[in-house]
Amino acid sequence: xxxxxxxxxxxxxxxxxxxxxxxxxxxxxxxxxxxDTYADLLFTMIERRSARPPVTYTTFQARxxxxxxxxxxxxxxKEAYDRFQPQAMIVGASCTAELIQDDPGGLAAAxxxxxxxxxxxxxxxxxxxxxGAAETFYRLVRALSGTKRxxxxxxxxxxxxxxxTALGFRHRDDVKEITQLLGRLGxxxxxxxxxxxxxxxxxxxGDADFNVVLYPEVANTAxxxxxxxxxxxFTKVIPIGVNATRDFIAEVAKMSGVDATALxxxxxxxxxxxxxxxxxxxxxxxxxxxxxxxxxxxxxxxIAQTELGFKVVGLGxxxxxxxxxxxxxxxxxxxxxxxxxxxxxxxxxxxxxxxELVLGTQMERHIAKRLGVPCAVISxxxxxxxxxxxxxxxxxxxxxxxxxDTWVHPLMMGLEEHLLAMFRDDVEFxxxxxxxxxxxxxxxxxxxPAEAIAPEPVAAMAPVDxxxxxxxxxxxxxxxxxxxxxxxxxxxxxxxxARRNTERFASERGVATITIETLxxxxxxxxx
Amino acid sequence: MNALTPLSPxxxxxxSGCSTTPVVQERGQREVFCGLxxxxxxxxxxxxxxxxxxxxxxCAHLVQSAAGVMIFAEPRFATxxxxxxxxxxxxxxxxxxxxxxxxxxxxxxEIKLLxxxxxxxxxxxxxxxxxxxxxxxxxxxxxxRVLSYSGSGIETTFTQGEDACLASLVPVxxxxxxxxxxxxxxxxxxxxxxxxxxxxxxxxxxxxxxTFLPMRRATDFPPVGPNTSYxxxxxxxxxxxRALEERGAKRIAAPFPLGAEGTTLWLxxxxxxxxxxxxxxxxxxxxxxxxxxxxxxxxxGMLAGKRMFMFPDSQLEVPLARFLSRExxxxxxxxxxxxxxxxxxxxxxxxxxxxxxIVEGQHVDNQLDRCRAARPDLTLCGLxxxxxxxxxxxxxxxxxxxxxxxxxGYEQAGDLAELFARPLNRRTRLEV
Numbered sequence: 001x002x003x004x005x006x007x008x009x010x011x012x013x014x015x016x017x018x019x020x021x022x023x024x025x026x027x028x029x030x031x032x033x034x035x036d037t038y039a040d041l042l043f044t045m046i047e048r049r050s051a052r053p054p055v056t057y058t059t060f061q062a063r064x065x066x067x068x069x070x071x072x073x074x075x076x077x078k079e080a081y082d083r084f085q086p087q088a089m090i091v092g093a094s095c096t097a098e099l100i101q102d103d104p105g106g107l108a109a110a111x112x113x114x115x116x117x118x119x120x121x122x123x124x125x126x127x128x129x130x131x132g133a134a135e136t137f138y139r140l141v142r143a144l145s146g147t148k149r150x151x152x153x154x155x156x157x158x159x160x161x162x163x164x165t166a167l168g169f170r171h172r173d174d175v176k177e178i179t180q181l182l183g184r185l186g187x188x189x190x191x192x193x194x195x196x197x198x199x200x201x202x203x204x205x206g207d208a209d210f211n212v213v214l215y216p217e218v219a220n221t222a223x224x225x226x227x228x229x230x231x232x233x234f235t236k237v238i239p240i241g242v243n244a245t246r247d248f249i250a251e252v253a254k255m256s257g258v259d260a261t262a263l264x265x266x267x268x269x270x271x272x273x274x275x276x277x278x279x280x281x282x283x284x285x286x287x288x289x290x291x292x293x294x295x296x297x298x299x300x301x302x303i304a305q306t307e308l309g310f311k312v313v314g315l316g317x318x319x320x321x322x323x324x325x326x327x328x329x330x331x332x333x334x335x336x337x338x339x340x341x342x343x344x345x346x347x348x349x350x351x352x353x354x355x356e357l358v359l360g361t362q363m364e365r366h367i368a369k370r371l372g373v374p375c376a377v378i379s380x381x382x383x384x385x386x387x388x389x390x391x392x393x394x395x396x397x398x399x400x401x402x403x404x405d406t407w408v409h410p411l412m413m414g415l416e417e418h419l420l421a422m423f424r425d426d427v428e429f430x431x432x433x434x435x436x437x438x439x440x441x442x443x444x445x446x447x448x449p450a451e452a453i454a455p456e457p458v459a460a461m462a463p464v465d466x467x468x469x470x471x472x473x474x475x476x477x478x479x480x481x482x483x484x485x486x487x488x489x490x491x492x493x494x495x496x497x498a499r500r501n502t503e504r505f506a507s508e509r510g511v512a513t514i515t516i517e518t519l520x521x522x523x524x525x526x527x528x
Numbered sequence: 529m530n531a532l533t534p535l536s537p538x539x540x541x542x543x544s545g546c547s548t549t550p551v552v553q554e555r556g557q558r559e560v561f562c563g564l565x566x567x568x569x570x571x572x573x574x575x576x577x578x579x580x581x582x583x584x585x586x587c588a589h590l591v592q593s594a595a596g597v598m599i600f601a602e603p604r605f606a607t608x609x610x611x612x613x614x615x616x617x618x619x620x621x622x623x624x625x626x627x628x629x630x631x632x633x634x635x636x637x638e639i640k641l642l643x644x645x646x647x648x649x650x651x652x653x654x655x656x657x658x659x660x661x662x663x664x665x666x667x668x669x670x671x672x673r674v675l676s677y678s679g680s681g682i683e684t685t686f687t688q689g690e691d692a693c694l695a696s697l698v699p700v701x702x703x704x705x706x707x708x709x710x711x712x713x714x715x716x717x718x719x720x721x722x723x724x725x726x727x728x729x730x731x732x733x734x735x736x737x738x739t740f741l742p743m744r745r746a747t748d749f750p751p752v753g754p755n756t757s758y759x760x761x762x763x764x765x766x767x768x769x770r771a772l773e774e775r776g777a778k779r780i781a782a783p784f785p786l787g788a789e790g791t792t793l794w795l796x797x798x799x800x801x802x803x804x805x806x807x808x809x810x811x812x813x814x815x816x817x818x819x820x821x822x823x824x825x826x827x828x829g830m831l832a833g834k835r836m837f838m839f840p841d842s843q844l845e846v847p848l849a850r851f852l853s854r855e856x857x858x859x860x861x862x863x864x865x866x867x868x869x870x871x872x873x874x875x876x877x878x879x880x881x882x883x884x885x886i887v888e889g890q891h892v893d894n895q896l897d898r899c900r901a902a903r904p905d906l907t908l909c910g911l912x913x914x915x916x917x918x919x920x921x922x923x924x925x926x927x928x929x930x931x932x933x934x935x936x937g938y939e940q941a942g943d944l945a946e947l948f949a950r951p952l953n954r955r956t957r958l959e960v
Contacts, residue, residue, distance in 0.1 A: 001582075001608040001624040003631055010589040033648045035562025035681025038590045050919030059558045061683040065652075077555070083893060095584035096648035096682070099615070116891030124584060125612045132736065 006343045006363050008318040008381055012122035012132025013094045014039055019136045019218075020090060021053040021166035022195030025138075027086035029077045031069070031097035031104050034059040046384050047167050056080040058097070070102045077108050078112070081115070088116040088144065088199035090136065095124035116199065118143045128291065130319060132215040133165055137194050138221040142201040148230050151209060157256035160208045161214030162223055162234070164195040169296065169380040169506045171195060173393035174214060178239065181396050182212070185249060186258045194218075206230040209315050210255050214395070217293055217319060240299035240305055240402045242269050268397035271404045275308055283408065289314040289355040291338070291346055291364055292379025294322030296394070298329045300359050301466075303403060305333055314353045316340060341369075354500060357411060362386070374410035477503045479512040486516050503528045533841040546880040547652065551868055556891025559912055561843060561868055562593065562681030563689025564647065569932060570693055571604040573717050576746045578639045578959070579605040580632065581679070582625075583594030583647030595677050604639070606632065610649055619930070621655055622663060629664050633672055634685065641746030642668075643693065646678035673746070678869035685866040687764040687842045687931065690717060694741060697749070701741075702859065704753035712738040712798065713750055715769070716762030719745065719871075719934035724832060726761075726937060727807060730796065732812045735802045741768075752777050757801050759794070761785060761936060763876075783875045785936045786844075786944060787851035788820035791921045793875070823942020824855055827949035832857040834952065837904040839913060840864035841927035842888050850879045856945055860884055861902045923951040 015032060021027040021043050030036070037057050041051045058076045060069050077091060091104040094428075105119025119138050122132045139154040161178060164171035177194070179189055185495030190208040191201045211226055211234040213219045217345050222236040233255055239248035246264060253260035274280060288310040290301045295319045304310040317326045323339040330337035338349050347367045350358060358368040358375040368375030377386060378394075392406075393399040477489070490498050498519070505522035564587055567579040581587045588607035595603060608628045613619040625644070635637060644657045644664070659678035668674060677696040679689040694715065706712065712735050714726065721742055725751045730738045739750030752758075754776035760769065763784050773779065782797035783790050792813060799809045823874075836858050838845045845865045852858035860881070887895070892913075899907060900920070907917055907924045914924040925948055935944040 001610060001614055001619070001628050004588050004607045005603065005608050006592055007588045007607075009585075010593075011585040013586075014589065033562070033681040034560065034685060035564070035590065035648070036586065037557070037559050037912060038561055038565075038593060040559070041910070042593055044913075044915040045911050048915060050915060052916045057557055060682065062651075065682065079893075095586045096652055099649060099652045105889065124586065127586065184823055277806060310690045355935050372871075448794075 002342070003344075004342070007365070008341050008343070008361065008363060009129035010039075010042075011095055012127045012129060012135070013120075013124065013126045014042070015129040015132025015165075015218075016090060016092060016120055016122060016136040017043075017053055017055055017088065018129075018133050018165040018167050019140070019194045020055060021049070021163065022168075022506055023193075023197055023199070025087035025198035025200065026054060026057045027080055027084050027089050028053075029073070029080050029089060029104070029108070030055055030057050030094055031073050031092070031102060032057045032094035033363055034061050036096075042168055046382060047128060047387055048384070048423045049166070053085065053166075054086070056084075060097075067095075067102065073102055073104055074107050074111060076328045077104075077113075078111055081111075081113050086115065086199075088118065088140075089113065090118045090120055092120035094125075094431065098124050116143055117123075131321065133218045134221045137162075137165075137218055138225055140194070140202060141201070141205060141222040142225055142229075144199055145205045145226065145230065146203055148208050151207065154209070156186050157210070158188050158190045158208045159252075159256070160190050160205055160211045160226075160232075161192040162211050162213050163217075164192065164196060165215075165217035165434060167216055167380075167382060168195070168215065168218075168516060169293075169378075169382055169386055170392065170394045170399075171215070172387075173391050174395040174399065175394035176391070177398050177420055178212065178214065181239070181245075181249070182215045182252065185213055185252060185260060187252060187256055206232075208232060210234060211512070212252065216295055216322065238299050238396045240399060241298065241303040241403070242271050242397065243398055245269075245300060245400065269400040271307060271400040274404050280309070282406075283411070284309050286310045286411070287313045287354065288357045288358045288359060289350050289353055289364075290378070290420040291316045291358075291360040293317060294319040294326050298326060300328055301333060303400075304359065304407075306528070307400070308404070308407065313355060314338060314349060316346065316349070342423070354497065359407065376407045376410055380432075393499070411437035471479050477506060480513055480515050483514050483516050483519050486519055498523070534724055544878055545882060546877040546884050546886060549880075549886065551875075552885065552887045553896070554887050554889040554891045556687070556889075556894065558866070558890040558912055559839070559892040561680035561910070562590070562648070563628075563686065563692055564591055564645065564685025565594045565686055566675075566679060566693060567591055567605045567645065567675075569717060570690060570742065572748055573744065574641065574742050575640040575744060576638055577643065578632065578636060579645055580645045581605070581607040581630070581645045581647055582650045582655060583607055583645075584608065584649045584658030585609050587647045587649075592908065600650035600662045604636075610653075615649075615653060621630065621660060622736070625660050626666060626667070629668070629674070640672055642672055642674045643696070644676040645693075646676065646680055648680045648682050651678060651680045651682060658925060663779060663878060673675060673700070683807040685843075687762070687844075688767075688867070690762070691765045691767045695767040695771045697741065697777060698752070698768060700750045701749050701775070702752040703775075704755055708751070708753060708755045709737065710802065711736075711751075711756050713752060713756050713758040713772070714740045714756050714803070714805055715763050715772070716760055717742055718761050718764055718936055720773065722934045722936050722940060725939055729812060729816070730798075733795075733799055733802070733804050733808060735798065735804070742938075754778075757798075759798050760872060763847055763869070763872060764867075765906070766872065769872065781875055783850065783879060786843075786847050786849040787855045787937060787941050788817050788824060789855055790847065791938050791941065792817055797875075812832060813938075820938040824945050826942060827945035828856055830949040830952050831945065833847065833859065834905040835859045835861055835902070836906045836908065836948075837899045837902055838863045838865075838941065839892075839895060839899075839907070839909040839927070840866040840887070841908070841910050842931055843869075845908070846873055846876050846886070848874050851882070851944070852948065853881050853884075855880060856942075856948075858906075858948075861904050862887060862895075862898065864888075864890060866890065907950060923955055925951055 020026050043053045058072050089110040108117045164175050191197050211223050211232050213223050213234050233417045235251050237248040237251045239245040249260050288304045291296050298318045301312045301315045305312045312333040315330045318341040327337045343363050351368050358364050358376045361379050361381050365375050392402045502519050502522040571579050582592045644661050646657045657676040661674045664674035675696045677692040681769045752775045756777040757780050758772050758777045759780040780797050780801045785791040785794040845863050848861045851861045853860050862885045908927050914926050917924050934940050
């Protein structure tokens with residue numbers, strides 16, 4: 001048993017639904033109890049999809065358990081075929097149906113439907129959503145992609161884009177951005193899958209010269225299969241960030257034999273100049289915590305450190321499958337990767353690291369809100385806000401522009417920060433004043449601990465430290481009067497940090513009373 | 529106004545309307561939530577209670593997805609996710625719960641009442657949560673009481689989760705003293721503001737003592753016994769009702785307090801049970817009733833004569849159909865309900881227009897076919913269906929909002945009507 005407040009990933013059949021819902025002409029018959037249809041609203045509400053997911057649920061109840069649930073599955077599958085006339089079907093069980101062991105694959109085979117029926121084995125008590133999506137996509141590709149074929153010599157190379165699904169974080173816009181980028185490079189797209197393809201399209205996958213893997217969490221298993229079965233190499237670089245996009249262009253050029261010189265010579269993103277412009281000076285060395293799925297987290301850390309000049313003080317992922325890659329990346333920043341799917345562990349880490357910006361998922365947005373730290377969302381799990389009406393990719397050069405805006409916006413703006421420092425005694429620039437663009441609440445939470453999920457003893461002076469991680473009784477520090485007055489002279493928006501750092505410095509050295517000397521010793525110690 | 533039943537006692541339950549209309553039974557895919565969803569409003573209602581689902585990752589994902597769409601605040605619910613060791617019996621359930629419940633109560637010192645909530649997987653592998661709850665209660669007494677109920681989809685549909693939760697509370701309610709006065713217990717989650725309004729009305733009617741279940745504080749258990757009369761404020765409380773009757777309490781039969789008429793009939797049934805004079809009843813209820821009528825008139829223009837189709841969801845459908853057809857002149861095409869409690873719904877059925885099509889159960893695809901063929905002006909449905917129907921050009925009202933919004937009583941009658949009028953109103957505004 002694992003105590004779970006929020007979960008980063010749903011069960012594996014949700015991954016299968018993301019594949020099916022992204023596709024056309026595919027129907028999913030899911031053996032599941034009443035209530036599992038809640039999953040439909042993820043797609044219709046969060047993603048605002050205008051059609052129901054192509055899923056038929058058996059929705060069995062207790063009274064059915066005494067009878068014939070297998071027969072119920074067969075009639076549901078037959079009815080779904082008759083009604084929706086799909087090109088292919090996937091069949092499987094959700095967590096409860098797995099326990100009653102009805103074998104949806106065998107039952108569907110017995111129906112002898114005139115279409116391919118792909119059985120899915122998605123162990124709900126071991127695996128999770130992304131694994132379910134990857135496994136489903138792999139099973140479909142394996143069943144439908146056929147055998148290796150002769151590929152004609154082409155003037156423009158042909159590739160598949162693999163990985164986008166329904167309910168994916170910015171998948172809709174990433175596909176558009178990368179399609180345009182590849183077009184400028186002289187590479188054509190054969191099939192985009194799973195999202196945007198039909199089972200018939202999957203039979204054409206083998207026509208392409210190589211595969212572009214946009215989301216390894218979903219597409220790696222299928223790409224590895226296609227490499228073996230169809231001799232198609234696949235890309236490894238995820239084009240999120242300016243430099244990663246350039247690396248991606250180089251990788252594609254090498255794989256396909258096109259000349260990327262002209263494209264690489266163009267400067268296609270505003271991020272490099274925006275980062276170098278003086279207004280961005282204030283971004284320098286801001287302490288950033290990065291958490292998300294592995295590919296987005298790794299990409300975000302690279303951008304944060306090398307393209308915006310932040311300091312990555314924490315990096316982690318909930319994708320255990322790609323933990324090794326995240327650990328490797330963490331080494332680049334001299335930090336230890338946090339591999340965790342327990343929201344409470346992540347919360348403790350963010351609090352402990354005293355960060356100035358959180359780049360995370362909607363879960364970290366909760367954490368950041370509580371700790372009064374700015375936050376930008378970089379990865380699934382998603383929320384209705386992560387499906388903006390406007391074009392806002394994460395990938396490619398336009399993606400880098402979007403990222404610059406999205407990450408910098410929650411921070412105090414450069415000039416504003418300087419003005420607040422200059423006019424800090426002005427009545428309008430009191431300690432409680434929030435950045436003008438944040439609607440007047442952000443700074444407040446620094447002073448007063450918000451209703452915490454773990455209302456453990458909280459030292460009023462150091463709310464950020466009052467995390468579940470805090471072990472033992474909180475230490476109340478003695479500040480002498482002069483030190484306390486000196487502290488007040490420090491601009492309020494860094495005062496909390498100065499106080500925490502000084503206290504940490506004092507506690508590490510066993511200093512009982514904090515004096516002006518302790519304050520400046522600590523400042524020297526922590527100065528960047 | 530003819531929508532208001534005249535104030536004669538005999539008018540409460542005329543045997544007519546749909547009392548004898550056959551109810552269509554339908555089976556197939558049910559597009560409804562399971563009872564776990566009730567946690568989303570129950571944890572807000574009982575402010576020092578915590579709900580721990582013993583289930584799968586699907587359960588955790590369901591509750592968080594349902595909550596994520598509806599609320600965005602710190603939860604007093606969590607899931608103990610079962611893994612393979614639990615399924616294989618390698619891990620001892622008692623040991624596992626000792627650890628999880630211990631950690632939880634340590635983190636949340638303010639929690640006084642913990643519900644262990646059963647799920648489909650915990651039911652299928654037959655985890656005895658009742659026994660487990662007794663054990664945890666012994667361990668954590670007197671600091672916290674631990675109870676259990678099932679919100680599994682194989683046993684409960686959506687609002688039945690509240691029924692199961694409240695039914696689990698009934699056996700632990702204290703006995704009323706031997707010579708207790710005749711008391712009123714109002715059963716079913718109401719928004720605090722609605723509860724306070726009703727409490728004021730009961731006070732003015734001289735009905736006391738009066739208590740509510742669920743209670744706002746986990747330690748304020750209302751007493752119950754043979755001198756207790758209870759009235760249902762929600763239409764989905766069959767098990768709770770049965771449990772209360774086992775404790776000797778007597779049910780006051782009434783329509784549900786939706787709309788001006790519904791509220792009046794509900795209050796009058798209570799007043800009659802407590803011997804309140806018609807003069808006092810009239811004096812106390814007239815101002816609220818007048819305000820309700822006035823507020824209803826604002827939406828009537830938008831709704832009168834409109835044709836409506838209801839998908840099954842919360843069991844509120846039949847009372848809502850009564851309210852909409854009688855007080856707002858809406859024409860009901862089909863009223864779906866996941867379950868029809870014949871006895872509790874009798875006063876409602878009697879008031880429905882004769883020959884109305886009532887469907888119990890669901891076959892969602894067939895029902896969608898009927899809905900599309902009927903082209904209603906407004907469709908009441910769940911969140912999984914609303915956007916797809918809107919995309920087909922049909923106006924919808926999401927049914928779940930009716931559970932989270934204060935809709936009962938005189939002061940909310942206008943709000944309730946407005947909930948239905950708003951989608952139609954919106955359509956008249958948009959030019960894109």
